[in-house]
Amino acid sequence: EKRELLKYKDVEIKNKLGRKVEIAANIGNPFEVDIALKYGAEGIGLFRTEFLYMDKTSMPTENEQFEAYKYVLEKMKDRLVIIRTLDIGGDKNLPYLNLEKEMNPFLGLRAIRLCLNKRDIFKTQLRALLRAGLYGNLGIMFPMISSLEELKEAKNILKEVERELEAEGVEYSKDYKVGIMIETPSSAIISDILAKEVDFFSIGTNDLIQYTLAVDRMNQNVSYLYNPNHPAILRLIKTVIDNAHKEGIWVGMCGEMAADVNMLNTLLEFGIDELSVSPPMILKLKKSSGQAS
Ligand code: PEP
Numbered sequence: 001e002k003r004e005l006l007k008y009k010d011v012e013i014k015n016k017l018g019r020k021v022e023i024a025a026n027i028g029n030p031f032e033v034d035i036a037l038k039y040g041a042e043g044i045g046l047f048r049t050e051f052l053y054m055d056k057t058s059m060p061t062e063n064e065q066f067e068a069y070k071y072v073l074e075k076m077k078d079r080l081v082i083i084r085t086l087d088i089g090g091d092k093n094l095p096y097l098n099l100e101k102e103m104n105p106f107l108g109l110r111a112i113r114l115c116l117n118k119r120d121i122f123k124t125q126l127r128a129l130l131r132a133g134l135y136g137n138l139g140i141m142f143p144m145i146s147s148l149e150e151l152k153e154a155k156n157i158l159k160e161v162e163r164e165l166e167a168e169g170v171e172y173s174k175d176y177k178v179g180i181m182i183e184t185p186s187s188a189i190i191s192d193i194l195a196k197e198v199d200f201f202s203i204g205t206n207d208l209i210q211y212t213l214a215v216d217r218m219n220q221n222v223s224y225l226y227n228p229n230h231p232a233i234l235r236l237i238k239t240v241i242d243n244a245h246k247e248g249i250w251v252g253m254c255g256e257m258a259a260d261v262n263m264l265n266t267l268l269e270f271g272i273d274e275l276s277v278s279p280p281m282i283l284k285l286k287k288s289s290g291q292a293s
C-alpha cells in the first residue's frame with residue numbers, strides 16, 4: 001500500500017487563493033528527517049526538540065544540540081526547517097530541573113514560560129540554533145505564546161544571544177525566520193497584533209482545541225468533547241489565517257488537525273499556506289486532495 005501511495009509524491013495542493021500549500025513534516029528526532037524526505041516532505045514544519053532533554057540525567061550541551069539541528073538542516077538543504085524551542089512542562093517533566101509540582105501543569109510553567117523563567121536553558125538552545133542555522137534554511141518557533149509581551153521578551157533574548165555570539169566571534173546565521181505557534185486562545189484572538197512581530201504562524205490544534213474547549217486532550221472521560229469541527233475552533237482558525245494574511249505573513253498548521261483528511265477542504269477554503277504532518281501522512285494527504293478536486 002505504501003508503494004502505491006508513492007505515486008502521489010509530486011501532487012501539489014492549492015488553497016482557495018490559488019497558492020501552493022507546502023506539505024511539511026513533523027519530526028521528533030533528527031533521524032526522522034530521512035523518512036520525511038522519502039515521503040516527499042517539502043520542509044520540516046515542526047521539529048520538536050524535547051527528545052534532547054528527555055530520558056537524560058542532565059541538560060543537553062550546546063554542541064549536542066547544535067549537531068542535532070545541523071543534521072536536519074543539512075539534509076533538508078534549502079527547504080525550510082522549523083525548529084521549536086523547548087516545550088517542556090504540562091505532561092512532560094524533567095526530573096533534573098527540580099520543578100515545583102503544580103496543580104494545573106497545562107496552565108503552569110510550560111514551554112516559553114519555562115524558557116523565560118530559566119534563561120540559561122533558553123539561551124543555550126538559541127545559541128545552538130543560530131550556529132546551526134548556517135547549514136540550512138532555519139525557522140525558529142516559540143511554543144505557547146499567550147501575550148505580546150511574552151513574544152517581545154523571547155525576541156529580545158534572541159537578539160541578546162546574537163550580540164553575545166558576535167562579541168565572542170562565533171559564526172552564526174543572520175537570515176533565519178522567527179515564528180510562533182498559535183495554540184492558546186489568547187494568541188489566536190490577538191493574532192492581528194502578533195502577526196506584526198513574526199515571519200510566520202503555525203497553528204497547534206492539539207493545544208488550541210484543549211484550551212479553547214476546556215477539554216484535557218488526554219482525558220478519556222471528556223474525549224467526546226474534543227472536537228476539531230467545533231464552530232469556536234473553526235472561527236479561531238479562520239481569524240488567525242485572515243489576520244496573518246492582512247499582515248503579509250503565512251500560516252501553517254502542525255497539530256493533528258492538519259492530518260485530518262476530513263478537515264482538508266475547510267482549511268484550503270480558509271486559505272491555509274502550509275500543513276505539517278507526521279511523515280507517513282504526507283502521501284495520504286496528497287492522495288485525498290487529488291480525490292477531492
Ligand atoms: C499542538 O499543540 O498542536 C502541537 C503541535 O504541539 P504539541 O502536540 O507538541 O503540544
Ligand code: MG
Binds near residue numbers: 143183204206207
Ligand atoms: Mg502544543
